[in-house]
Amino acid sequence: MQADPRGVLTGVHFIDGDHACCEGALAAGARFAAGYPITPSTEVVERFAARIPTVGGTFIQMEDELAASIAILGAVWGGAKAFTVTSGPGFSLMMEHIGFAAMTETPCVFVNVQRGGPSTGLPTLPAQADMMQARWGSHGDYEIIALSPNSPQECFDLTIKAFNLAEQYRTPVMFMMDECVGHMTEKVVIPRPEDIEIYPRRLTRKPPSEYKPYEPAEDLVPEMAHAGNGYRFHVTGLTHDERGYPAMNAATQDRLVRRLKEKIRAAEDRLTFVDEDGVEDAQVIVVSYGITSRVAERAIEMARQKGVKTGRCRLIGIWPFPEKRIRALAQRARAFVVPEINLGQIAREVERAAGGHARTISVTHAGGGVHRPEDIFEAIMEAAR
Amino acid sequence: MQLTEIRTAGFGGQGVILSAMIIGKAASIYEDRHATLTQSFGPEARGGASSAQVVLSDRPIAYPYVTAPDVLIVMSQEAYTRFAPELKDNGILIVEEDLVRISQLKPTVRVYGVPATRLAEELGRRMVLNVVMVGFFAAVTGLVSPDALRRAVVDSVPPATRDLNLRAFDKGYEYGLAKVSTPVEETEQASMELE
Numbered sequence: 181m182q183a184d185p186r187g188v189l190t191g192v193h194f195i196d197g198d199h200a201c202c203e204g205a206l207a208a209g210a211r212f213a214a215g216y217p218i219t220p221s222t223e224v225v226e227r228f229a230a231r232i233p234t235v236g237g238t239f240i241q242m243e244d245e246l247a248a249s250i251a252i253l254g255a256v257w258g259g260a261k262a263f264t265v266t267s268g269p270g271f272s273l274m275m276e277h278i279g280f281a282a283m284t285e286t287p288c289v290f291v292n293v294q295r296g297g298p299s300t301g302l303p304t305l306p307a308q309a310d311m312m313q314a315r316w317g318s319h320g321d322y323e324i325i326a327l328s329p330n331s332p333q334e335c336f337d338l339t340i341k342a343f344n345l346a347e348q349y350r351t352p353v354m355f356m357m358d359e360c361v362g363h364m365t366e367k368v369v370i371p372r373p374e375d376i377e378i379y380p381r382r383l384t385r386k387p388p389s390e391y392k393p394y395e396p397a398e399d400l401v402p403e404m405a406h407a408g409n410g411y412r413f414h415v416t417g418l419t420h421d422e423r424g425y426p427a428m429n430a431a432t433q434d435r436l437v438r439r440l441k442e443k444i445r446a447a448e449d450r451l452t453f454v455d456e457d458g459v460e461d462a463q464v465i466v467v468s469y470g471i472t473s474r475v476a477e478r479a480i481e482m483a484r485q486k487g488v489k490t491g492r493c494r495l496i497g498i499w500p501f502p503e504k505r506i507r508a509l510a511q512r513a514r515a516f517v518v519p520e521i522n523l524g525q526i527a528r529e530v531e532r533a534a535g536g537h538a539r540t541i542s543v544t545h546a547g548g549g550v551h552r553p554e555d556i557f558e559a560i561m562e563a564a565r
Numbered sequence: 566m567q568l569t570e571i572r573t574a575g576f577g578g579q580g581v582i583l584s585a586m587i588i589g590k591a592a593s594i595y596e597d598r599h600a601t602l603t604q605s606f607g608p609e610a611r612g613g614a615s616s617a618q619v620v621l622s623d624r625p626i627a628y629p630y631v632t633a634p635d636v637l638i639v640m641s642q643e644a645y646t647r648f649a650p651e652l653k654d655n656g657i658l659i660v661e662e663d664l665v666r667i668s669q670l671k672p673t674v675r676v677y678g679v680p681a682t683r684l685a686e687e688l689g690r691r692m693v694l695n696v697v698m699v700g701f702f703a704a705v706t707g708l709v710s711p712d713a714l715r716r717a718v719v720d721s722v723p724p725a726t727r728d729l730n731l732r733a734f735d736k737g738y739e740y741g742l743a744k745v746s747t748p749v750e751e752t753e754q755a756s757m758e759l760e
Contacts (some may be wrong), residue, residue: 194600364603367599471629
């Protein structure tokens with residue numbers, strides 16, 4: 181399916197990541213957003229609020245992030261594509277409804293423009309310390325999809341991807357920006373609507389008498405029905421059977437929760453999004469994401485000038501974690517260097533996936549700025565020794 | 566990779582960010598080069614020192630931050646004091662000469678002064694001083710073409726103020742052309758006098 185031209189601002193723009201994310205959402209077909217303003221994410225919904233009257237849709241500034249995150253789920257079940265936008269403290273408040281979205285298989289997008297935490301932390305300064313929260317923040321077992329852009333252009337492109345993946349896998353998708361990428365301005369090329377591929381909602385073609393709201397298709401994802409078209413459906417956060425009725429017993433729980441996990445886990449190959457360079461014969465591979473991947477580029481260049489064969493594996497998709505890819509790279513390289521603006525979150529995932537075949541060196545930063553390229557460079561040199 | 570690093574700095578409210586935005590937009594959209602603009606957010610963005618960084622390149626830009634600017638455009642004393650030490654040895658300093666007193670500057674830095682606020686006032690609106698500075702920057706550095714910058718000005722300001730801003734750009738540009746056509750000794754003399 182192609183993009184609805186009303187939402188596509190075709191042309192060449194010089195805009196920041198927050199604004200580009202908004203344009204990506206509009207191009208993807210988002211016609212509903214609810215939010216509660218919070219630095220450094222506010223510009224996304226600010227632009228959405230300004231643009232949506234001419235595109236056709238709704239923006240609501242809610243009383244808080246709990247309200248914003250449940251309003252979008254209502255909008256999705258009402259037929260819209262919807263998203264909300266926040267940063268650390270707001271993301272914490274949204275956890276309840278991220279779990280509700282995972283359990284009810286509600287396709288939607290949560291944008292988190294990360295700032296320093298915990299708590300109110302550093303409102304205007306960057307961090308990448310919500311990566312594990314994006315994965316594990318809500319209670320219970322579920323899988324999640326998370327993407328991390330490193331430029332305004334990717335904020336546009338990957339927001340569309342986020343919406344498409346949400347529809348395809350019927351899951352909330354976490355769009356993990358950071359303050360640097362959100363507030364960085366670069367050229368953003370927005371294609372023509374006919375060149376933007378949109379994954380449509382998986383609406384059932386079965387007659388109402390045969391439709392079961394949580395009956396999985398071959399890829400384990402169930403089909404949705406349009407409210408008001410005569411289909412019976414029931415949306416509940418309680419453990420439910422294929423009809424959507426609460427069925428609180430171990431057998432139903434086992435079937436449901438394993439499927440929620442498996443529908444994403446089984447698609448790992450299709451959900452592995454990495455940007456690699458020079459990994460084939462690398463001694464050391466730098467694994468990074470978001471703004472840190474751009475700081476790391478300078479360190480990689482410095483190390484290569486010193487004769488160290490240094491590869492780049494930039495994670496565009498963070499969750500599901502690209503385990504198979506990292507495991508394969510671990511067979512070749514001597515070590516991974518993992519810089520990130522937190523005290524070592526994704527580094528442990530890399531270490532786990534490497535399974536002892538390659539060393540993992542975590543280059544931490546507590547937030548409030550970016551790494552000095554020299555710090556990453558030194559870790560590369562240490563790894564090569 | 567040839568990178569050109571530019572920093573604009575001044576008070577909040579002087580249009581510091583917009584001036585950087587015009588330069589970045591002109592290079593990236595109208596000259597089809599690469600430009601990355603970053604800015605400092607925070608309490609300082611409202612009132613105190615405001616600053617934006619632009620990196621220009623013919624190739625994609627990985628590391629987006631300015632480490633030692635080739636060009637520093639300053640519109641306040643505070644910004645001068647804070648950012649002048651970062652300038653490259655052979656860098657270019659562009660100052661609002663009525664607002665900035667130059668001291669303790671590396672002797673190899675080339676200095677160009679413009680009374681941007683006064684020139685803007687002559688046009689009837691003091692607020693266009695930032696666009697006067699951009700016009701002046703175009704003339705003295707030649708880093709971005711005046712044509713691309715004029716188009717970026719048109720794109721970046723409210724429609725009702727387009728003509729005013731274009732006049733501001735031209736005023737700064739012409740002032741700059743006159744300045745660079747004078748012999749270097751005189752320019753240096755002028756900057757000495759500023760001290």
